[in-house]
Amino acid sequence: MENMYLGIDIGSVSINVIAIDEENEIIFKSYCRNSGEPVEIVKSVLEELQEKIKNKYKVNGVGVTGSGRQLIGYILGADVVKNEITAHATATIHYQPDVSTIFEIGGQDSKLIIVRDGIVTDFAMNTVCAAGTGSFLDHQAQRLGIEIEEFGKLALKAEKDVRIAGRCTVFAESDMISKQQYGFTKAEIIKGLSEALVRNYFNNLVRGKKIKPVYVFQGGVAANAGIKAALEKEVDDEVIIPGDYNVMGAIGIAMIARNHIHKNRIETNFKGFTVTKDSFNTDSFTCNGCPNMCEVIKVKANGKTIAMTGDRCNKWSNSVQNDDKMLGNTGA
Numbered sequence: 001m002e003n004m005y006l007g008i009d010i011g012s013v014s015i016n017v018i019a020i021d022e023e024n025e026i027i028f029k030s031y032c033r034n035s036g037e038p039v040e041i042v043k044s045v046l047e048e049l050q051e052k053i054k055n056k057y058k059v060n061g062v063g064v065t066g067s068g069r070q071l072i073g074y075i076l077g078a079d080v081v082k083n084e085i086t087a088h089a090t091a092t093i094h095y096q097p098d099v100s101t102i103f104e105i106g107g108q109d110s111k112l113i114i115v116r117d118g119i120v121t122d123f124a125m126n127t128v129c130a131a132g133t134g135s136f137l138d139h140q141a142q143r144l145g146i147e148i149e150e151f152g153k154l155a156l157k158a159e160k161d162v163r164i165a166g167r168c169t170v171f172a173e174s175d176m177i178s179k180q181q182y183g184f185t186k187a188e189i190i191k192g193l194s195e196a197l198v199r200n201y202f203n204n205l206v207r208g209k210k211i212k213p214v215y216v217f218q219g220g221v222a223a224n225a226g227i228k229a230a231l232e233k234e235v236d237d238e239v240i241i242p243g244d245y246n247v248m249g250a251i252g253i254a255m256i257a258r259n260h261i262h263k264n265r266i267e268t269n270f271k272g273f274t275v276t277k278d279s280f281n282t283d284s285f286t287c288n289g290c291p292n293m294c295e296v297i298k299v300k301a302n303g304k305t306i307a308m309t310g311d312r313c314n315k316w317s318n319s320v321q322n323d324d325k326m327l328g329n330t331g332a
């Protein structure tokens with residue numbers, strides 16, 4: 001059987017699963033909305049993957065990234081658990097080695113990653129302000145009664161420029177209504193909203209940072225032609241969108257897992273596809289051991305506690321047998 005490496009990105013909006021072979025070629029790709037049950041979604045995608053690969057490939061490494069990475073990492077026995085910046089940058093640098101600036105805009109958060117000579121030198125993340133993420137557009141598309149898929153294309157049809165005050169969603173809404181009353185078309189307003197999102201992104205993330213070409217734009221919002229055009233106008237240069245723009249984090253973490261296994265000449269910790277048959281549940285409690293009062297999260301598999309996390313002093317996580325081995329392999 002040939003080797004494959006799994007990359008799983010657990011985001012708040014989507015859950016992406018990628019499998020690559022030894023040549024970093026993608027042999028499986030899945031993009032699912034995160035409906036709030038990440039464990040069940042990952043289990044069902046792994047079942048689909050197992051069915052697809054049959055006996056042709058075996059899992060030789062697993063990497064997990066995204067905001068829900070710790071829990072899924074524990075459950076699967078991930079070899080590497082790393083933040084999204086590292087994962088995204090790894091994939092982008094692989095496909096576009098001369099990249100200098102990565103714009104990543106997702107449904108609920110956005111990132112700026114600065115790369116010099118193939119190495120991440122700076123980054124910024126926005127997880128708080130909705131006005132610089134895809135949810136800003138989703139919300140306004142709903143208000144205007146336009147399918148989000150049509151939003152970007154419509155923006156390109158605008159004949160005039162109109163500035164929408166988009167510092168926050170509330171201002172944007174009232175400004176949009178008044179611009180409609182002045183007679184601007186939907187296409188022009190959408191173009192104005194796309195430019196407002198890009199301005200917000202620049203105000204929140206780019207600020208004084210020095211950015212330069214080659215620019216790459218990825219994340220779910222990269223499908224929106226209006227935002228691509230607004231970004232190109234802002235930087236006055238071409239912005240490249242990679243083919244797999246919406247799963248770059250999963251691709252990157254799969255590549256990192258592959259490198260980790262090869263470099264350290266180790267075997268994977270992957271617990272096997274039987275995890276899809278296990279039943280998992282999580283609960284939490286507040287530790288009163290000291291004034292930190294940590295919220296400790298407990299993960300159970302088939303009724304047995306397999307991991308605890310969230311304790312700042314590791315008092316609880318160290319109490320779980322076999323946990324040390326796994327924690328030793330996890331990164332920030």
Ligand code: SF4
Binds near residue numbers: 315
């Ligand atoms: S887990 Fe540790 S740091 Fe957190 S409250 Fe308990 S004793 Fe304090």
